[in-house]
Amino acid sequence: MTHSTDTVRPAAVAGTFYPGSAVVLTRTLRQLLGDTPPAQESRERPPKAIIAPHAGYVYSGPIAATVYAPLHALRATIRRVVLLGPTHRVAVNGLAVPSVSAFATPLGEVPLDAEAIARIAPLPQVVVSDAAHAMEHSLEVQLPFLQTVLERFTLVPLAVGKASPSEVAEVLETLWGSDETLIVISSDLSHYLPYPRACETDTDTARHIVALDAKLDHQQACGATPVNGLLLAARRHGLRARLLDLRNSGDTAGDKSRVVGYGAFSFTPVSADAHWDLLGSALLVSARNAIAAKFGLSPQPVTPMPELSALGASFVTLTRNGQLRGCIGSLEAHRPLATDVAENAFAAAFHDRRFAPLSEQELPRTRVEVSLLSPAEAFPVRNEEDALARLRPGIDGLILSYGRRRATFLPQVWESLADPRQFMAQLKLKAGLAADFWDPELTLARYGVRKWKET
Structure with missing residues (x-):
């Protein structure tokens, strides 16, 4: 694979997807970023990856701004951006890099990271295709945001075509780096659904993304392939996904007959405390799912964590109106923790001899508590x-x-x-x-x- 000429890929959608004038574009971005609510303080480390939408700024700009605005605090830290987006105009097998040396927007040129691109060049799923990049908007619309919130950075642009999530994840693993590297996935959500159905569909998609469930299809997200690849890598690295904004073109541009969905997500390494909080949330969801299944209710997504498949001992306690309603547990670890919690939850609800089996009518008013036991x-x-x-x-x-x-x-x-x-x-x-x-x-x-x- 050959790469790196001294050519620049010019802006292809300036003036259509976003303002073509540097002055107007700067003013637009300042307004979009300035209108975002202030970031809440978090115990988590800075984001390692984000998902941002890629429609015209009038449609998706406010949603994208919610995930880009917090990056301003990292403007001196992030030095490399690995940017992945789906191809819309030119079909390609694998993940395509261009042969140019820089990408241009009205705000200036962003140099490509030749050294990083050379590292992924040996991977069979990485190909060179200038055609895939020439008119592709999914990557370009992210650049003015990045140019505004960061100081200086190099770019690894990847136009993602036909590839598996694991092939995408392999590329991300190769480029993972440390705090200097930010991964940006460009994707919209559902397309051209009526407003109420789009809201329902996109809410469900967001739940799966937050749960790191790498099984999205292209009806849920046009960038499902790079999103799924990120979700696989996020699992391996113990990242926590957070939904920052979820709206659609009906919310931003007015027409609600056929809308496009947009979501903004960040992925951060978690602190020890946040890690335990995340595990507790997963265990509570696992316990309630086990009880709800008895009544044929749909399960909620469970955030995957390594501890769930490790042997663990747990007790599940049910209360209603502050009164005990069931309690069953294991004193010794003898099965995977997720299984132990699910089995104990089911037993506490339906087989604690001190109480009648839990009814479906009681379930909404019943609170679940999970205790994870240390070895006795x-x-x-x-x-x-x-x-x-x-x-x-x-x-x-x-x-x-x-x-x-x-x-x-x-x-x-x-x-x-x-x-x-x-x-x-x-x-x-x-x-x-x-x-x-x-x-x-x-x-x-x-x-x-x-x-x-x-x-």
Whole structure:
């Protein structure tokens, strides 16, 4: 594959998709970016990737601005932009790079990153095609936004034709880099649907994108191929997807008879706290899905995370109006965590012998809590007084075993049994022993939990 001539790809859609005058274009972009709401403070790191729409600015510009405006804070950090968009005019097999040295817009020229392009050149899905880029608007319309919010950057433009998500992901992996590299996927959503149907369709598509579900088709997003490739790579790198804006041309340009959908998404590496929040959300959705399936209700997308397929032990607690409605769990990890949560949720709803099976009418008013247990550790004690002195109220979950009798209290039980002596007495009663029972053969183990509860 040969690349890099000293030619410049001129702007092809300036004056149609966006203003052709540098003065008017600058004023338009300042207004679009200035009209976006201020970014909320986040514990997450800066975005690694974004999805932005690519229609004319009068239609999709306000939505694109919501994902570009926060990048202004990174203007001195981002030095390379890997830009992928679908081909609309020229069919191509694979992902096409041009042979030019720069792309031009009314705001100036953006140099191509020859070194980065050379790194992906050996991949069989990467080809050279100036024709695929010559009149393609999906990449070009992103450049004035990037030129406005960033200082200096090089560009890797990829016009995506017939390719698999895994082939796209392989290219992204090769170019991933660190904080200096931003990945931009250019895609609109549904096309030419009536306004109400478009809103429904695009909302469902957004749920799948946020869940990193790489199974979009081209009716959901014209850039489904590069979007799916990004979603695969985002999973592998532990990125979190956030929906920043979701509107359509009926919202921005007025005509609601046949609209085009637009979404703005950012993908960020998550902090440790945010990672646990994301896992908790996935576990809560998994638990509710397991219960809802009993009534034939459609499941909600679950954000894929490595922990879900690892062995894990969980308890699922159901409450209604603040009162216990079911609680079933596992003390030892013996199956994938997602499976454990789903099975325990189903059992808590329908097989807890203390309660009648949950009805469909109760489900909307029932709240789910998931507790993820740490491995239990033996808690050797000399006697009951020693145990009571060393228990940590509010922290310790406790397993009591005596012969074939066994019982546990989650750490949450401390909320209603704050006194260690009362906590221990009730646990013995739960195991079928007398409240004042003690025997040297009785054994204890303790564990901790992370817990998440629906609001």
